[in-house]
Amino acid sequence: MSENNFPNDGAVTKIKSEILNAYHVLDDLTESKVIFNEIDIGNDKERMYYSLSDAYVPLKYIQFADGEVVFSAISDYIDFARDYYHRFADKLFGEEAFDYLFDCLTDKVERFNLTPYLGNQAKEKYLSIFGLGEEVNIPFSNIQDSTIPFKSDTANTNITHSYEELAPDNVYYGTVFGNQIVSIVGCNNAPLQSPTVVDIGLETHEDYRQRGYALSNVAAMSNYLISNGHVVKYCCNNKNTNSIKTAMSSGFKLVANEKTFWCVNS
Structure with missing residues (x-):
């Protein structure tokens, strides 16, 4: 499956809207092709805690079907996210990009007394999101x-x-x-x-x-x-x-x- 093999149909906009809202990104910002969303979670701005998996998420990014990219990062890593995008804009989901991401962040998270989750060891893995919005396609x-x-x-x-x-x-x-x-x-x-x-x-x-x-x-x-x-x-x-x-x-x-x-x- 090619990392750029995206469709452009009605399901994309609706699914994008749901995901972006989950990251507290306003709809009027989605015109930009690259969004850097700094995570602010009250008094604890150093970590983004995901209770369902009992883990912290310092950085996450999504590449949508129409080429839009959203980076969500805790405040300490927002500059890293910008630099990361400029380095690997054409191959965000490539092995070289993953190696750089994990090597850098593994070193950075030490000062927060955090360690990379073992599930990250297969660094080339990522989540693929599929959509279906029309009865005719069933x-x-x-x-x-x-x-x-x-x-x-x-x-x-x-x-x-x-x-x-x-x-x-x-x-x-x-x-x-x-x-x-x-x-x-x-x-x-x-x-x-x-x-x-x-x-x-x-x-x-x-x-x-x-x-x-x-x-x-x-x-x-x-x-x-x-x-x-x-x-x-x-x-x-x-x-x-x-x-x-x-x-x-x-x-x-x-x-x-x-x-x-x-x-x-x-």
Whole structure:
């Protein structure tokens, strides 16, 4: 997958707006092709803490489909982010750029008593963000009879080891055999009642893979969400070829690439 192989369709603008808002970047700033967003989190301006992963994020950047780049960095690293962009503007997601990023930041974070997160060791990995916003792009032929919608009150047992605690207000789609959910697609952000980009996740039990169940459930969930006015967002790391294949086979288009430098307390 080429790092510059981006589409330019309706899903891009809506997904971009959601991501930029999450970084507190105003819409009137998005005309710029490169945005440097200094993170200010109250009295603690030295670190950006991400509670879901129990880690600190000193620097993150996203390259969108239309060439726009957003850097979000804690105040101490905003100048580093500017220099980094000018050095690697044409190859932000290349191996040379990653080596420079991690070598420099690994040294810098020491004074904050932080260490790079072990998950960063595969430095060439980054997040690929896919979008689907139009019903016409949904491959309805993928939907199998075994795919059904359900909620948290389902009598079926989820054996996928994902979404083990079902949210009471969310709708899920899954492949069911007997009373077992062997493949599931759920939503990672809520509430679904608000018009937004909805991030979906999926998992299939290892004994039931390579049978088209994930494709079936993604298509059914996408149809449900788009029919209710949402754009569907699908994320995976760029090394997960099976997940990328699922996204592309389900009608999704690559919208952006995202790289995060994670740290933990020493």
